[in-house]
Amino acid sequence: MSSHDLPQVLDHPRGSAIVFPSDAALFGGELPFLEKTDPFRVLLVESATDGAQLWVDLNRDGQLTKDEAFRFRPVPQRPKAIGDVVLKVAHLDGPFRSFPIRLRLFHNADQPGGPTETGKRTIFYSFYAYVTGTVRIGPSQSELRVWCAYDSASGKVDPLHGRVGMDLNGDGVLEGRALSAEQGLAKGEEVVFDVGGEYLSIHRVDVANRTVVLRSHPKADFLRVELKVGAIFPDFEFTDFEGHKHTLSNIEGKYVLLDFWGSWCGPCLGEFPSLKRAYEAFRTRGFQILGIDANEPAANAHECIVKNSLPWLQATSESTATLVEKKLNITLYPTLILLDHERRIVSVDSDGHKLRGDDLLRTLDMLWSPR
Secondary structure (H helix, E strand, O other): OOOOOOOOOOOOOOHHHEEOOOEEEEEEEEEEOOOOOOOEEEEEEEEEEOOEEEEEEOOOOOOOHHHHEOEEOOOOOOEEEEEEEEEEEEEOOOOOOEEEEEEEEHHHHHHHOOOOOOOOOOOEOOOOOEEEEEEEOOOEEEEEEEEEEEOOOOOOEEOOOOEEEEOOOOOOOOOOOOOOOOOOOEEEEOEEEEEEOEEEEEEEEEEOOOOOEEEEEOOHHOOOOOOOOOOOOOOOEEEEEOOOEEEHHHHOOEEEEEEEEOOHHHHHHHHHHHHHHHHHHHHOOOOOEEEEEEOOHHHHEEEEEEHOOOOOOEEEOOHHHHHHHHHOOOOOOOEEEEEOOOOOOOOOOOEEEOOHHEEEEHHHHHHHOOO
């Protein structure tokens, strides 16, 4: 969003001007939604006295009204974020009347990918949305809540493509943490979940008739490796970008950090400076990093590695696809896992010691300190 790209009309339909605080900084831009529709014009207003506010021309009439103004609400699990705004966009295709879009604003210095250049601001947004419902399973007919990604472009729900989930602990909430056993990413085949010893997948979702069909599987179909602090991480083979083969167990180091990333992922790029600082500070003391690229052509990843001068070992997406997609079923990026010299898990992203930003340096310093 640029301070030089403001909406042309900043008046109410009845002619009364919108009054902003005297110290307000204004940034204008566009929010794309679906290929065949025009983007929404948006205006970000930042004020030290009145906070941050987002104006969105939801009806695309070229004017902004009070009901098109939204304040960012704090996100407890993201303390560095100013907050979130959730828009309900009119959506005529498919069975739903509206579609949610979540937008997140960070303080410029704290945002993933690093600060935006002077005169511009970045708003992060997500079009992920799920349909959800409950299914009765087993002789006791216990209720199981399930989730399946909704495709806003087609208006369809397909459990073979996109994110799916099951409420395994019965709290009614789909866990959002990295490597959660409650989430999976389907890529042409059903994701199998362990539901109290039963192995189930979402076979079909019919939104119009409000029906969900689950399918039972033998235990052999459940490939997921559940990762907990203290458990041994499975060994695996991978190929680097020069075509050389390696195994995780052959990487010598007191601690090895696995960084699951992609060049398409802004937060992944935002972690590179912290990873570099940690690598330089601790590599002579036995600290290693293994980057594991995901979901992109090797050429794109290699270009990013060279551009960012990443000095540690990198695995190609093709050589680790089974590990990432089926055994670990990683759906959030970046995901960071810290292992000790026996491949024992020290931390899984937010479970255990903190591994992001400057917290990584503090974690490593503590682990190397005599106790």
